[in-house]
Amino acid sequence: MASSTYGRLPDPLQQRSFGRRRAVCPHPECAVGVAMSLRQQRQVHPTASSNLIVTTDGLVVYEQLWTCDLCHRATVELVGLVNQAATSLEKASESWRRQVWPEPLPRKLSEDVPELVRSLFTDASKAENAGSYRLAGVGYRAAVEEICKDQGATKYTLYDKITELAERGLPQDVVDAMHEARVVGNDSIHHNLEYAADEIADLAKLIEEAAQILYVQPAERKRMAQARRARSEAAKTSK
Numbered sequence: 683m684a685s686s687t688y689g690r691l692p693d694p695l696q697q698r699s700f701g702r703r704r705a706v707c708p709h710p711e712c713a714v715g716v717a718m719s720l721r722q723q724r725q726v727h728p729t730a731s732s733n734l735i736v737t738t739d740g741l742v743v744y745e746q747l748w749t750c751d752l753c754h755r756a757t758v759e760l761v762g763l764v765n766q767a768a769t770s771l772e773k774a775s776e777s778w779r780r781q782v783w784p785e786p787l788p789r790k791l792s793e794d795v796p797e798l799v800r801s802l803f804t805d806a807s808k809a810e811n812a813g814s815y816r817l818a819g820v821g822y823r824a825a826v827e828e829i830c831k832d833q834g835a836t837k838y839t840l841y842d843k844i845t846e847l848a849e850r851g852l853p854q855d856v857v858d859a860m861h862e863a864r865v866v867g868n869d870s871i872h873h874n875l876e877y878a879a880d881e882i883a884d885l886a887k888l889i890e891e892a893a894q895i896l897y898v899q900p901a902e903r904k905r906m907a908q909a910r911r912a913r914s915e916a917a918k919t920s921k
């Protein structure tokens with residue numbers, strides 16, 4: 683845990699909680715899967731002073747203050763409900779949820795992944811953070827196409843590239859993740875179909891897992907083998 687108190691809440695707030703959920707802490711110094719506690723919630727639209735109880739579009743927006751159970755840093759989110767009857771969070775299903783503070787950081791792949799794949803993936807993630815899910819879908823597909831080229835696929839279409847790599851023994855998990863990205867990307871660019879936030883987030887995680895298998899794990903094995911060799915050489919020369 684960082685020694686800085688930046689972003690921490692004053693103590694009294696940490697005593698109260700009226701909702702919890704599992705999430706990855708958005709603060710980069712913490713960034714682990716933890717429990718988050720809801721500390722405060724207020725309706726910001728329509729405003730409390732307004733005579734209208736429900737707006738004509740039926741939109742009700744809440745601002746929520748969450749804290750990480752591990753580092754106690756705060757996260758502010760806006761939650762939108764588009765149900766006419768949505769006068770309380772308990773009664774309505776949530777339509778969208780957006781992190782407003784800290785500003786969401788783009789996803790990043792490991793340094794072991796080729797640079798062009800990494801930059802396409804991060805650009806797609808920026809589109810995802812901005813709520814441009816169609817563009818994010820297209821971007822994640824482009825990152826997968828680049829992985830295929832890097833892995834030596836030569837066929838013209840992405841479908842054929844993935845099949846080519848599958849025939850060469852690419853792990854089934856990776857093949858499935860690539861096809862998922864291909865379908866989402868095609869729907870986004872050709873069929874004007876916009877996927878939901880959680881579907882795009884799931885796709886990003888699939889690509890992260892594929893990159894882990896294809897690039898990070900082999901690089902780690904190589905580093906460990908090098909370290910073993912270096913120790914072995916050192917042991918020999920010291921005798």
Ligand SMILES: [Zn+2]
Binds near residue numbers: 750
């Ligand atoms: Zn945290």
